[in-house]
Amino acid sequence: MNKSVLPVLIILLFLIALIALSAYAADFGLQVTNLSPIDENSHNGTVVGTIIATTPGTFTYEITNGNTSTAFAIDENSATITVATKEALDYETFQKFKLTIEVTEVSSGTDTDTATIDIDLNNVNEAPIITAPASKTTVENTPIVFSGSGVSISDVDAEENEIEVTLTTTNGSIILSGTENLTIISGTNTYHITGKIDDINAAFNGMQFDPTPGFSGEASIEITADDQGHTGSGEAETDSDTITITVTPGNQPPTAVDDDEYEI
Numbered sequence: 549m550n551k552s553v554l555p556v557l558i559i560l561l562f563l564i565a566l567i568a569l570s571a572y573a574a575d576f577g578l579q580v581t582n583l584s585p586i587d588e589n590s591h592n593g594t595v596v597g598t599i600i601a602t603t604p605g606t607f608t609y610e611i612t613n614g615n616t617s618t619a620f621a622i623d624e625n626s627a628t629i630t631v632a633t634k635e636a637l638d639y640e641t642f643q644k645f646k647l648t649i650e651v652t653e654v655s656s657g658t659d660t661d662t663a664t665i666d667i668d669l670n671n672v673n674e675a676p677i678i679t680a681p682a683s684k685t686t687v688e689n690t691p692i693v694f695s696g697s698g699v700s701i702s703d704v705d706a707e708e709n710e711i712e713v714t715l716t717t718t719n720g721s722i723i724l725s726g727t728e729n730l731t732i733i734s735g736t737n738t739y740h741i742t743g744k745i746d747d748i749n750a751a752f753n754g755m756q757f758d759p760t761p762g763f764s765g766e767a768s769i770e771i772t773a774d775d776q777g778h779t780g781s782g783e784a785e786t787d788s789d790t791i792t793i794t795v796t797p798g799n800q801p802p803t804a805v806d807d808d809e810y811e812i
Contacts, residue, residue, distance in 0.1 A: 578661055617636035680789045694757070726751050772787070
């Protein structure tokens with residue numbers, strides 16, 4: 549062998565060995581404990597599970613992949629995985645997270661092992677949300693018409709299920725813009741409406757509030773939505789809101805006076 553080639557060969561062999569060592573993944577006997585599905589929207593700090601390295605040594609832990617929207621955190625020393633961003637735990641968006649955990653042996657600083665864990669979310673019934681103005685003002689004997697997005701209901705997990713909405717008025721009455729596909733039970737100043745959200749919102753678009761004839765002062769519409777608990781675990785959820793209506797006095801006509809009652 550040409551002696552000039554030998555140093556080059558030694559260097560190449562050294563580099564190959566170095567690359568092989570850097571690519572080496574140790575086996576720390578990683579185990580996951582206390583891992584179970586968690587409810588969507590679980591509070592920050594909720595413990596999800598723990599990674600354990602069963603081989604002797606001191607280790608650090610890091611989530612390196614799959615942590616969408618920083619949903620989870622891992623304590624670099626204790627390896628306890630907790631919820632970090634509760635808003636990211638939305639069953640309607642993600643039903644499962646697949647996290648990659650990288651474990652590094654401290655004394656070497658380079659020996660690593662990885663574990664992949666699946667975290668499943670439980671679907672939990674979420675409350676409906678009422679959108680309505682806080683207040684309105686009208687003149688005596690003048691109706692208010694709610695159009696566009698004035699009053700509406702939303703519910704991320706109601707899907708095509710029917711919900712129940714109750715409207716209660718003071719010092720006035722309501723006329724819905726329509727009743728198609730709805731079941732309505734009316735009482736004294738109370739309206740119980742059952743139907744799908746789209747149909748209820750259609751009835752609210754153009755809904756009219758008529759103040760009691762001749763009344764001026766404070767009136768109101770109280771709205772309560774009950775999702776009936778059709779979707780996800782847990783009981784039925786509700787939301788409520790009140791629209792305060794100020795009815796100002798109208799222009800009063802003049803009052804005729806009998807001239808005979810007065811002497812000049």
